[in-house]
Amino acid sequence: MKRNFLAKAYIWLLLILLYAPMVIIGVFSFTEAKVLGNWTGFSVGLYKSLFTSGAHEALMSALLNTLIIGLVASTLATALGTVSAIGIFNLRNKRFKAAMNTMNNIPILNADIITGVSLFLLFVSLGVTQGYVTLTLCHVTFCTPYVVLSVMPRLKQMNPNTFEAALDLGATPSQALRKVILPQIKSGMVSGFLLSFILSIDDFEVSVFNVGTNGLQTLSTFIYADSRKGGLTPELRPMITITFVVILAILIIMNLRTKTNTQTKTLK
Amino acid sequence: MKDSNFIISLDHISKWFGEKQVLNDVNLHVKKGEFITILGPSGCGKTTLLRIIAGFVTPDEGSVEIGGDRMNDIPPYKRPVNTVFQRYALFPHLNVYDNVAFGLKLAKVPEEEIEQRVRKSLKMVNMTDYEWRDVESLSGGQQQRVAIARALINSPEVLLLDEPLSALDHKMRKDMQVELKEIHKKLGVTFLFVTHDQEEALTMSDTIVVMDDGVIQQAGTPTDIYNEPVNAFVADFIGESNILNGTMLFDRKVNFLGHDFDCVDEGFGENVPVDVVIRPEDVYLMESPNKASMFEGTVQSCVFRGVHYEITVITDEGYEITIQDYNPFEAGMKVSMIIKPQDIQVMHKERTCNIFEGTLVDETHVEMLGIVFECLPQDIWQGEKLDVLVEVDFDKVDLLDDIDSAELTGDVRFILYKGDHYYLSVMTEDRDYVYVDTNDVYDERDLVGIKILPEDMRIRKADK
Amino acid sequence: MGKIKQFFGRRSSWSIPYLIFMLIFVVLPLILVVFYAFRSPQGGFTLDNIKTFINEKESVNTLLYSIGIALINTAICILLGYPAAYILSSSRFSSSSVMVALFLIPMFINVLMRTLATVALFGFIHVPLGQATLIFGMVYNYLPFMILPIYTVLQKLDRSYIEAAQDLGADSMRVFFRVTLPLSMPGVVSGIMMVFMPTISTFAIAELLTMNNIKLFGTIIQENINNGMWNYGALLSLIMLILIVLTNLFNEDKEEASAAGGLI
Numbered sequence: 001m002k003r004n005f006l007a008k009a010y011i012w013l014l015l016i017l018l019y020a021p022m023v024i025i026g027v028f029s030f031t032e033a034k035v036l037g038n039w040t041g042f043s044v045g046l047y048k049s050l051f052t053s054g055a056h057e058a059l060m061s062a063l064l065n066t067l068i069i070g071l072v073a074s075t076l077a078t079a080l081g082t083v084s085a086i087g088i089f090n091l092r093n094k095r096f097k098a099a100m101n102t103m104n105n106i107p108i109l110n111a112d113i114i115t116g117v118s119l120f121l122l123f124v125s126l127g128v129t130q131g132y133v134t135l136t137l138c139h140v141t142f143c144t145p146y147v148v149l150s151v152m153p154r155l156k157q158m159n160p161n162t163f164e165a166a167l168d169l170g171a172t173p174s175q176a177l178r179k180v181i182l183p184q185i186k187s188g189m190v191s192g193f194l195l196s197f198i199l200s201i202d203d204f205e206v207s208v209f210n211v212g213t214n215g216l217q218t219l220s221t222f223i224y225a226d227s228r229k230g231g232l233t234p235e236l237r238p239m240i241t242i243t244f245v246v247i248l249a250i251l252i253i254m255n256l257r258t259k260t261n262t263q264t265k266t267l268k
Numbered sequence: 269m270k271d272s273n274f275i276i277s278l279d280h281i282s283k284w285f286g287e288k289q290v291l292n293d294v295n296l297h298v299k300k301g302e303f304i305t306i307l308g309p310s311g312c313g314k315t316t317l318l319r320i321i322a323g324f325v326t327p328d329e330g331s332v333e334i335g336g337d338r339m340n341d342i343p344p345y346k347r348p349v350n351t352v353f354q355r356y357a358l359f360p361h362l363n364v365y366d367n368v369a370f371g372l373k374l375a376k377v378p379e380e381e382i383e384q385r386v387r388k389s390l391k392m393v394n395m396t397d398y399e400w401r402d403v404e405s406l407s408g409g410q411q412q413r414v415a416i417a418r419a420l421i422n423s424p425e426v427l428l429l430d431e432p433l434s435a436l437d438h439k440m441r442k443d444m445q446v447e448l449k450e451i452h453k454k455l456g457v458t459f460l461f462v463t464h465d466q467e468e469a470l471t472m473s474d475t476i477v478v479m480d481d482g483v484i485q486q487a488g489t490p491t492d493i494y495n496e497p498v499n500a501f502v503a504d505f506i507g508e509s510n511i512l513n514g515t516m517l518f519d520r521k522v523n524f525l526g527h528d529f530d531c532v533d534e535g536f537g538e539n540v541p542v543d544v545v546i547r548p549e550d551v552y553l554m555e556s557p558n559k560a561s562m563f564e565g566t567v568q569s570c571v572f573r574g575v576h577y578e579i580t581v582i583t584d585e586g587y588e589i590t591i592q593d594y595n596p597f598e599a600g601m602k603v604s605m606i607i608k609p610q611d612i613q614v615m616h617k618e619r620t621c622n623i624f625e626g627t628l629v630d631e632t633h634v635e636m637l638g639i640v641f642e643c644l645p646q647d648i649w650q651g652e653k654l655d656v657l658v659e660v661d662f663d664k665v666d667l668l669d670d671i672d673s674a675e676l677t678g679d680v681r682f683i684l685y686k687g688d689h690y691y692l693s694v695m696t697e698d699r700d701y702v703y704v705d706t707n708d709v710y711d712e713r714d715l716v717g718i719k720i721l722p723e724d725m726r727i728r729k730a731d732k
Numbered sequence: 733m734g735k736i737k738q739f740f741g742r743r744s745s746w747s748i749p750y751l752i753f754m755l756i757f758v759v760l761p762l763i764l765v766v767f768y769a770f771r772s773p774q775g776g777f778t779l780d781n782i783k784t785f786i787n788e789k790e791s792v793n794t795l796l797y798s799i800g801i802a803l804i805n806t807a808i809c810i811l812l813g814y815p816a817a818y819i820l821s822s823s824r825f826s827s828s829s830v831m832v833a834l835f836l837i838p839m840f841i842n843v844l845m846r847t848l849a850t851v852a853l854f855g856f857i858h859v860p861l862g863q864a865t866l867i868f869g870m871v872y873n874y875l876p877f878m879i880l881p882i883y884t885v886l887q888k889l890d891r892s893y894i895e896a897a898q899d900l901g902a903d904s905m906r907v908f909f910r911v912t913l914p915l916s917m918p919g920v921v922s923g924i925m926m927v928f929m930p931t932i933s934t935f936a937i938a939e940l941l942t943m944n945n946i947k948l949f950g951t952i953i954q955e956n957i958n959n960g961m962w963n964y965g966a967l968l969s970l971i972m973l974i975l976i977v978l979t980n981l982f983n984e985d986k987e988e989a990s991a992a993g994g995l996i
Contacts, residue, residue, distance in 0.1 A: 007819045007822075008819075010815060010816065010819060011816060011819055011820065011831070014812065014816055014835075014875075015834055015835070017872070018835070018838055018872070018875070018876075019838075020853055021846070021849030021850045021852060021853040021872070022838075022841075022846075022849050024849070024852055024853055024856055025848075025849045025852055028852070035855075080749070080750060080753065083746050083749065083750070084746065084747055084749070084750035086743055086746050087743060087744055087745065087746030087747025087748070087749075087750065088747045088750075089743075090742070090743040090744040090746070090747075091744045091747060092744060100747055100750070100751065100754075103751075103754045103758055103759065104750075104754070106754075106758050106759075106762075107758060109925075109976065109980055110973075110976060111929055111930060111932075111933035111950075111972060111976060112930075112933065112934075113933045113934070113935070113950050113953060113954070113969070113972070114762075114765070114933070114969050114972060114973055114976070115761075117765065117953065117957055117965065117966070117969045118761030118762050118764060118765045118969070119757065119761050120957065121761060121764040121765060121768055121962065121966065122756075122757070122760060122761040122764055124962070125764055137757065138757075140757075141753075141757040141758065144750070144753075198840050201842070202840065202841070202842045202843065204842070204843055204844055204936055205933075205934070205935075205936070205950075208954070209954075209957060219842065220842055220843075220844050223842075223844045223845065223848065224844055224936060227844075227848060227851075227940055228939075236848070240845045240848070240849060243841060243842065243845060244841060244845075247837060247840050247841055248837055251833055251836070251837055251840065252830075252833065255829060255830070255833050
C-alpha cells in the first residue's frame with residue numbers, strides 16, 4: 001500500500017513540476033501586469049490586446065506565418081512522404097532501399113541546429129534569397145521523414161495482394177491506389193500530417209537560420225528576438241496559454257481516436 | 269485465329285527472375301469449362317505460371333492466349349480472368365458487400381443490378397446476410413468464400429485460384445473442396461487451381477498438371493497420373509509410393525527386389541534399366557509361409573494411420589518397402605507378399621548415369637561443373653582444348669560432409685528412396701545437377717562436398 | 733519506349749522524386765558543411781579553421797562544458813525519468829493512457845515557450861538565473877524525451893519474463909535488476925540518444941535561462957553563423973556532426989521507430 005502511494009505521489013510531483021511553469025503563465029495571462037508575478041486584478045485585457053491591438057501586428061503576423069508555413073509544409077510533407085514511402089516500400093534492390101532509409105533518417109537523427117546551418121549554407125551557396133518559400137522547403141525537409149516513418153508500418157502490415165486484387169477486378173493502377181492502398185494507409189498519413197504540423201510550428205533551430213533578412217518571422221523566431229530585448233512582452237502570456245490549450249486538445253483528440261479504433265476492433 | 273476449344277493457351281513460356289530460370293518452355297492448353305490443377309512443390313513455378321495468366325507477371329518468352337486473343341501486353345485489369353488469392357486479399361476498409369461489388373462498381377454497373385448480383389453471389393457461397401459485416405471479423409473460411417464471390421461475380425472466363433485453401437484448417441479445407449467443386453459444376457466456369465497438396469488435386473480436378481523446377485512433368489487425368497506416372501518425380505509426388513530400381517528383361521517381364529515379376533508394360537526393350545513404382549496399397553501381405561508368395565520379408569514396424577496400417581517390411585533380399593493394409597502385422601513377423609502385374613508401373617529412367625558437358629584442358633585434366641577435375645590420361649588428347657562428355661555412374665560420386673576440403677560443393681535438392689539406397693539430386697553453385705546413389709541419409713538442403721575419382725570418369729568426344 | 737513506361741509504372745520508381753529531394757536538401761547541405769569547414773575566407777582550401785578551434789581556448793572549453801552539462805542532464809533525466817516510466821508502465825497506471833499523454837504534452841509545445849515559462853517560474857519565485865536554473869531548465873525540457881522511450885519498452889515487455897524469474901525464485905529486487913532493467917536498456921539508450929546530443933546543440937535554452945551568461949556549443953555555432961563567420965561556424969557544426977555520428981554508431985541497434993523516440 002505504501003509503495004503504491006509513494007509511486008503515485010512521485011508521478012504527481014513530477015507532473016506538477018512539469019506543468020507549473022505553464023500554469024503560472026496561464027494564471028498570469030489573466031492579469032494586465034507588465035511584469036510577471038504582479039497581480040493587478042483579473043482581466044482578459046491581454047487577450048483582447050493580443051487579438052486587436054495593432055502594436056502587436058508583428059506577433060500576429062509571426063503567428064500567421066507559422067500557421068501558414070505549418071499547414072503548407074505539413075501538406076507537402078504528407079504528400080511527398082506518402083508517395084516516397086510507397087516507393088521505398090516497393091524497392092527490390094536491398095542496398096538502394098537501405099540507402100534511402102538511411103538518408104531518410106538523417107534529419108531525424110541529426111541535431112536541428114545542423115539541419116538549420118546546413119540548409120542555410122545551401123541557400124547561401126546557391127545565391128537564393130531566403131524567404132517564405134525557402135523556409136517552407138526547410139520545414140518540408142525535416143517533416144517528411146516523420147511522414148515516411150508513419151506510413152511505412154501501415155504499408156508493411158497491409159496485405160500486399162490487395163493491390164493486385166484490385167487490378168484483377170478491373171481497376172487501373174491509379175484507381176487501385178486511390179481505392180485500395182490509400183484507404184489502408186490513411187491513418188499513417190493522418191498521424192504523419194499531425195506530427196509534421198506540430199514539428200513545424202514548434203520549430204526554432206532550423207527556422208532561426210533560415211528566416212532570412214527580409215523581416216520574415218515565425219512565432220519561435222519572434223519570441224526569441226523579443227526575449228533578447230529584455231523582459232517578456234505581456235501579450236506572449238495569453239499566446240502561450242492558448243497554444244498550450246490547443247495542443248492539449250489536439251493530443252487528447254488523437255489519443256481518443258486511437259482508443260476508439262482499438263475499442264471498435266475488440267467489440268467485433 | 270480463334271481456337272474455340274482452348275480457353276487458355278500458353279505456348280513456349282519461359283521466365284527468368286534474375287539468373288534463376290523459373291519457367292522453362294512451358295506449354296499448357298486448358299479446355300473450356302474444365303477444372304484443371306497445377307500441382308507441384310514450392311518453387312516449381314506454378315504460382316508464377318498462374319500470375320502470368322492473370323497478368324501480374326510478363327513472360328520473357330512465349331505467348332499467352334485467353335479466349336483466343338493474345339494477352340501478353342494486356343494488363344490484368346483488362347483480362348477476362350479473376351483471381352482468388354492465397355491470403356484472400358479482401359479489402360479491410362470495405363465491408364463484405366463493397367468487397368464483392370468492387371469489380372462491378374468499377375465497371376459502372378447500375379446500383380440495382382449490383383445489389384441483385386451481390387445477393388446472388390453471396391448465396392452461392394453460403395454467405396447470405398453477411399453483407400454489412402466487417403471483413404476482419406470473419407473466419408478464414410468465410411473470408412475465402414467472400415473472396416470467391418468477389419471474383420466470380422464479374423463472370424470471368426477463367427477463375428484462377430492460387431492455393432486458396434492452404435491457410436485453412438483440415439476440416440474447413442475438406443468442406444471448401446466440396447463447395448468449390450459444386451460451384452464449378454453449377455457455373456461451368458473454367459477453374460485453374462494451383463496447389464502443392466496432391467490429395468487436393470486428385471480429389472477436385474478434371475486434369476492435373478504436375479510441375480517441377482519450371483518444367484511440366486506430366487499432364488493428365490487424376491487416374492492417369494496416379495496409376496501411370498511417367499517418371500520418378502511424379503510418382504514420388506503423388507501418393508506415397510515405393511520407387512525401386514529394376515531391369516526390364518523383355519516385354520511384360522521386369523526384375524526388381526531381386527525377383528522377376530510379370531507386368532503389363534511393353535515396348536521398353538530388353539535388359540533395360542528402369543524405375544518401378546509400387547503403391548503401398550498394392551502389395552498384398554499374408555502371414556508366412558503362404559503358397560502364393562512371390563517374395564518374403566520381415567515386418568519392421570506397423571503404425572495405425574486411422575484408416576489403414578502403415579507397415580514397413582524388410583524383404584529377405586534387403587530392400588525396405590512401405591505397405592498399407594487394413595490389418596495389423598506385428599513387428600518381427602515373417603510375411604509373404606504378392607504384387608499383381610497390373611499394379612506394377614514401369615517407367616523410363618530419365619538417366620542411367622551422370623553425363624556432364626566438359627572441356628579437356630590437357631591430357632589429365634578436364635574442366636566441368638565449374639572446376640577442373642583430374643582424370644586418367646586420355647588418348648583423345650591432341651594438343652588443344654576439346655569439348656567432351658563425361659559419364660559418371662551414380663554410385664561413383666562421393667559425397668563429403670567436410671565442405672571446406674572439397675573442391676566442388678552443392679546442396680541436396682531431391683531425395684528418392686529406392687528401397688535399399690537413396691537416389692539424390694545435388695545442385696552445384698553453377699546450377700548443374702549431379703545425381704548420386706548413396707546409403708547415407710541426407711536432408712533436403714544439406715550442403716555437401718562432391719568428389720569424383722579420375723578412374724570413375726568415362727570421357728568421350730562430344731559430337732557437335 | 734515500353735521499357736520507360738514500365739519504369740514509371742512501377743511503384744518503386746515513386747521513390748525517385750524523394751531521392752532527388754533528399755540529395756538536394758539533406759545530402760548536399762551536409763557536404764557543404766564539410767566544404768565550408770575547410771574553406772578560407774579567400775575561397776581556398778585550408779585547415780586554419782581547425783587550428784583556430786584547437787587554439788581558441790574558449791571554443792574547446794565551451795565544447796567540454798557543453799558535454800559536461802549534457803552528461804549531467806542525461807544522468808538526471810535517467811534518474812528521474814526511469815522511475816517515472818516504470819511506474820507509468822506498471823499495472824496501476826497502464827490502463828490510463830491519459831497519464832502518459834500528460835507527460836508527453838510538454839514535448840509538443842514550442843521549446844521557446846516552455847523555456848520562457850520556466851524563466852517566468854524562476855522570476856515568480858525569485859530565483860536568480862544561472863547554472864542551476866540552466867540545469868533545471870534542461871531537465872525540464874528533456875525529461876519527457878527520456879520517459880517516453882523507456883516507457884514504450886517497459887510497456888511492451890513480455891510479462892512472462894518477470895513471471896519466469898519469479899518462478900525461479902527471484903524476489904522483486906532481483907527481478908528488477910536482473911530481468912527488467914537489462915531488458916529495458918534499449919529504451920534507456922534511445923532516451924540517451926534523444927537527450928544527450930540535443931542538449932549540446934540547443935542554444936535557446938541556455939541563452940534564455942542564463943541571460944546569455946553561459947554559452948553552450950550550440951550558442952557559439954549560432955553566433956558565428958550570424959556574424960558571417962560561416963567557415964568557422966561550419967567547422968564547429970562539423971565537429972558536432974562527427975559527435976552525432978559517433979553517438980549513433982554507439983547505438984548499433986538502429987530501429988527507426990526508436991530513433992524517432994516512439995513519437996509515432
